[in-house]
Amino acid sequence: MNTIDMTLPASRTPLRSYWLEAKYEFLRLLRTPMFSVPTLxxxxxxxxxxxxxxxxxxxxxxxxxxxxxxxxxxxVMGAALFGFGVTVAIERQNGYLVLKRVLPMPPGAYLLAKMAMAMLFSAIISTLLAVLAFTLAGVELQPWQWATLLVVDVAGALPFCAMGLYIGSLVGGNGAPAVVNIVYLPMTFLSGLWMPLKMLPPVFAKIAVVWPAWHLGQLALKVVGHDAGRPVVMHLAVLAGITVVFFLLARRRLSR
Known part of the structure; x- marks a missing residue:
């Protein structure tokens, strides 16, 4: 008796589907000047x-x-918040998410592709800054410090991917850029990313612990020896909690 081989060819395996979805998501945004130019x-x-x-x-x-x-x-914050918040809002508004649900693609490929996109943009940004710091600013770090900064930046995109996804699930495509900027720019300033918090009134340093950007900033600053001395475990716990909470909230919104 002849049997039918139900094994998928290598070109149609789920892993390849994840890879192609991530690849085309990155290329799509890389070729979108309104996203790629300011982000980089x-x-x-x-x-x-x-x-x-x-x-x-x-x-x-x-x-x-x-x-x-x-x-x-x-x-990293910009790549993740805009990459998720604005694009998800526009795609949800235009019915693109409904189309994705009926396509024969692996579950989660849509979100994993956007996460990979944000992390790849984060890696490019981190590398560009490292090159500028070494060549123009005279910054000299140990090899492990350069590598750790890259890891912190790339992995640190995840909490802001989750926040961006939740924003994209709440607002429409027209309002998403404004909402993202309202979250992005004040949090950047209040977390001491533009200037050290010691240059601002003491109240800003006291409330900084509520911002996820401050915790990620402290992890990066610890690598170069300029952090405030708080435990690494605390920063990691806060960022992990932010990631889980906002992804669950966004999933609940998008499943309706």
């Missing part, structure tokens, strides 16, 4: 201005190290 250029241009040009006369290499860590977090 803003943190690098700001670092050149404040971490290289201005830090040379105000703090030197120490200031450049501080801003290398914090502008990396700043760039």
């Amino acid at each position: 250029l803003f943190p690098t241009l700001f670092y050149v201005l404040f971490g290289v040009l201005m830090a040379g006369s105000r703090g030197g290499v120490a200031a450049a190290q501080y801003l290398l860590a914090t502008y990396g977090v700043f760039g």
Whole structure:
């Protein structure tokens, strides 16, 4: 008796489906100037201005190290919040998510592709900043410090992916950029990513612990020796909690 081989060919395995979904999501946003240009250029241009040009006369290499860590977090936040918050809102508004649900694709491929996109953009931003810091600002770190900064930046995208996903599940495509900016820019400032919190009134340092950006910033600053001395476990726990809570909230919204 002849039997039918039900094994999927290698070109149609679920793993390949995840890979292709992530690949095309990254290429789509890379070829979208309104996303890719500010996402990649803003943190690098700001670092050149404040971490290289201005830090040379105000703090030197120490200031450049501080801003290398914090502008990396700043760039990661932008890639994750806009990559999820705005694109999910637009795709949900246009009915793209409904179409995705009826396509024969593995479950979770849509979200995993966007997470991979945000993490890849984060890796590019972190690498660009490291090159600028080393070549223009004279920052010299141990190999493990460069590698750890990259890991912190890439993994640190996840909490902000979750926050962006929740924003995208709440608001429409037209309002998403404004809502993301309302979350993104004040939290960046209040977390000490643009300037050390000691340069601001003491109240800002006291409330900084409520911002996930502050916790990620402290992990990055710990790598270069400029953090506030809080336990790493505390920062990791807060960021993990933020990730889980916002992903669950977004899942609940999107499943309706």
